[in-house]
Amino acid sequence: xxxxxxxxxxxxxxxxxxxxxxxxxxxxxxxxxxxxxxxxxxxxxxxxxxxxxxxxxxxxxxxxxxxxxxxxxxxxxxxxxxxxxxxxxxxxxxxxxxxxxxxxxxxxxxxxxxxxxxxxxxxxxxxxxxxxxxxxxxxxxxxxxxxxxxxxxxxxxxxxxxxxxxxxxxxxxxxxxxxxxxxxxxxxxxxxxxxxxxxxxxxxxxxxxxxxxxxxxxxxxxxxxxxxxxxxxxxxxxxxxxxx
Numbered sequence: 632x633x634x635x636x637x638x639x640x641x642x643x644x645x646x647x648x649x650x651x652x653x654x655x656x657x658x659x660x661x662x663x664x665x666x667x668x669x670x671x672x673x674x675x676x677x678x679x680x681x682x683x684x685x686x687x688x689x690x691x692x693x694x695x696x697x698x699x700x701x702x703x704x705x706x707x708x709x710x711x712x713x714x715x716x717x718x719x720x721x722x723x724x725x726x727x728x729x730x731x732x733x734x735x736x737x738x739x740x741x742x743x744x745x746x747x748x749x750x751x752x753x754x755x756x757x758x759x760x761x762x763x764x765x766x767x768x769x770x771x772x773x774x775x776x777x778x779x780x781x782x783x784x785x786x787x788x789x790x791x792x793x794x795x796x797x798x799x800x801x802x803x804x805x806x807x808x809x810x811x812x813x814x815x816x817x818x819x820x821x822x823x824x825x826x827x828x829x830x831x832x833x834x835x836x837x838x839x840x841x842x843x844x845x846x847x848x849x850x851x852x853x854x855x856x857x858x859x860x861x862x863x864x865x866x867x868x869x870x871x872x873x874x875x
Contacts, residue, residue: 633657634845636687638830638852640665642675646853651682658684659828659849662691662701663712669700676705677741687763687828689788693719695726695734698762702727703738708761710788710828715770717777724783727762729753733783761785763828766816767793775816779823786826786846789816805836817843 636657637650647658658679660667667675672688679686689710690697701709709727714720725733730753739745743752764771764778767790771778779787794812795803803809813829820827821844828847829840832855840848851859868874 634847636847636849637856638849640667640853642667642671643853644675644678647675647678647682647684651684656684657847658686659710660686660688660706662697663689672701673704676701680705680741687761689765693723695723695736698723698726699736699738702735702760703740703742705741707759708763708785710763710765712765712767712790714764714766714778715768717774717781720764720771720774720778720784721781724762724764724781727760728757728783732757761826763788763826765790767791767797769794769797772798772812772815775819776822779819779825784825786828787816787820788828789813789830791830805833805839810839813839814843817845820844 633656635655636659637655638659638661639646640661660672660675662672676686685707687708687710688701688706689712690701693711693713698709698711711723714723726735727733729735729737742756762784763786764784765788766772766775772794775787778784789812791805791809791813792803795801795809798808798812800808817827826846828849829836829845831837831840831848831850837848837850865874
């Protein structure tokens with residue numbers, strides 16, 4: 632299950648341990664719409680690192696502070712939301728890479744084992760951590776081929792719901808127009824020789840993502856799995872005629 636991840640929006644340590652015991656090996660943390668604060672994020676990322684679970688963090692806003700905090704705390708990558716055109720992407724994603732590739736500021740700490748970094752540590756960290764541009768605006772889709780070509784962008788992460796809204800289609804439904812946008816994103820990543828990640832909640836979306844060469848499928852949110860577990864219990868109780 633190396634190619635799937637769960638989406639977490641609340642810092643529940645027990646949930647993380649249960650997911651790991653079930654074989655889940657990767658997480659996406661949702662800061663923009665979630666309840667992680669900085670202190671909790673720091674502790675949570677220390678815990679995931681101790682468990683050996685790779686984490687990509689969807690940061691709260693497209694700015695240097697949000698990018699650097701997630702990476703300094705130990706996230707293996709960031710998803711940068713609300714990207715506009717290529718000029719905006721270029722300016723924002725520089726914070727994800729140390730000079731001379733980018734402008735990320737050195738903070739030491741957890742990333743470097745709380746000691747002085749070796750001479751090649753910054754180049755190693757640039758290669759290890761990933762920066763995903765979130766394609767969820769009309770402007771970012773228009774410039775997607777230019778955005779993925781940036782040296783500071785390692786991959787693409789579509790935001791299908793916001794992209795459908797931005798493109799004037801209303802609610803995302805994985806219809807023909809939605810799939811056409813996703814195909815363009817996937818093609819841009821493939822042609823650049825870089826990764827793309829698909830939030831794939833349904834069997835149809837998962838089949839599409841695999842067909843289009845997604846490197847990682849985010850298959851369920853934290854609330855989706857909790858609701859599914861509760862509903863499974865309720866349905867079992869109905870079958871046993873314990874509840875109506």
